[in-house]
Amino acid sequence: MEQLAAGRKTARTLTRRKRMPPRSTPSERQRRLGAELRKLRTRARLSGDDVAALLQADRSRVSHIEAGRVDVPRNGLYKLLRAYGCESGPLFDALMDMAHDRGKGWWDEYKDVLARRALDLAELESRTTAIRAHDSSVIPGLLQTEDYAHAVITGVESERPHLDQGVRFRIERQRVLAGLRSYHAVIYEAALRMRIGDTNTMRKQLLKLIEIARLPHVTLQIFPFEGGAYSTFSRNFVLLGGPTPELDTLYREHPTSADFIGDGDVIADYTRMFERLTSLALAPVDPETAPESQETRNSLSLIQHALYELR
Template sequence: MEQLAAGRKTARTPTWRKTMPPRSTPSERQRRLGAELRKLRTRARLSGDEVAALLQADRSRVSHIEAGRVDVPRNGLYKLLRAYGCESGPLFDALMDMAHDRGKGWWDEYKGVLSRRALDLAELESGAISIRAHESAVVPGILQTEDYARAVMSSVEPGNGRLDPGVNFRMGRQRILAGLRSYHAVIPESGLRMMVGNAKIMRRQLLRLIEVARMPHVTVQIFPFEKGPYSTFVRSFLLLGGVTSELDTLYREHPTSADFIGDGDTIADYARMFEELASMALAPINPEAAPEDQEVQDSLSLLQHILYELR
């Protein structure tokens, strides 16, 4: 009887328990999936031991899943989401897709060349449906020309052997712009007046902003000097809109690090700050506007004025 019981136990043991050991450096997508599963488990008031029993695994396996260190197979994830009360719909589908996304993309060629955070950002951008961007000093990376990007990056890390890959990578990120539902950037006037490279590079960059603003889903606003230091105080950030609001991500870049934040309250705070920035900024660039429509200064008229000064 003991041998039969042991045999039955072995037969019920999932093969995924014998997979590769936990990864030491999960991607941001893998970490985020684990964090969302932990949120759902907590909301369902299930303990780690109860989930381990459901998966026929030990408690450590659950911890690894929620830290993004190991994957969970499709049938196992389905069981978890049902046990957590996650109904069929956008969030359910998105989590299933996140779990079975292999994380492969154009950014793979930069592995070992650029930082993990850069690759994570590119992957998250590729899965976003909307982006709200605020830059406190320069033009946002997705809107930069190649010469402008090179000038910015060479001023930060002169002589760095990663300059060319870094510029190419930044240009590669721009491919997502056409596929977004919406892109909204607020750029400080100082970011347009600061000489990056030379006057020729700056003129091309400012013309690029007008060109991009012709895309129907792109909004570009300038935050003028006369509105005070609020733009500088808020500093730079990206709000990446997921297929469902639960999967929105805040990205904050610092001189030597970066944060990817999925906390709903923090994201809501930054969303309110972005709305405040947009309300204080000049009306969006509208390249099709007639001269008589510009009686009140807007982003386009300020941009044209700066272009004239660069002659």
């Protein structure tokens, strides 16, 4: 507290320095950093005025930092984390990295043609260690072929401008798969049966599912019709693992918007939901198993059956 008191005394004597105006549309990374700092401050039982004094700034700047509208310099963030009782370790390092990440990447090429939420998702995926995805309607975006992606986007937004760029963006996002520790998807059987594009498009898409399932870090399960309504009830969602559990994110996409949720209780609820989906779904695809040796119905046999019906 002596450090906070000294900060208050210094703040009263400082001349206000010129600063960049607050940004009106912070990125998801910037919003999440601010939200995590607010959580830590609240847990440490410090007021906004206490933090303002520590940073030698006014109270409004603290509000802007916690809303992701302004950045906090490296030495300032270090002071905050120490004052909040955040010890050196994975979370401390991850928050420092988030603050000083410029947010630049391959997705910048699309900033003038795609919605901010799409760019935020690509940036978030670039920092993700593990992904768990559930889709009750179509094949997840990270597993789509180019033709299938084109058919999906066209079917949903036939008048969408920059359609080709949107498809290319979705395909480029798939590069993240190679760097993940694990990827686990549960897909409702309806996604295998729904005709997206022509027969050839669907055939190539189903074959790609089997091909991707050959990757050692990929687990693919199909939720069959006879599994009940739980898959439909659960809707579509993605759980993205952060560098620490505190920075895990739930992503839910809607027709005209998207949610990025960092609330631990909500993420825990969806984690339990995903675990129930995996328990009700068929056994994962095991591409090493020959079709004739499959004694019970599993995810691979269901995909192969859907392929057969396309003939």
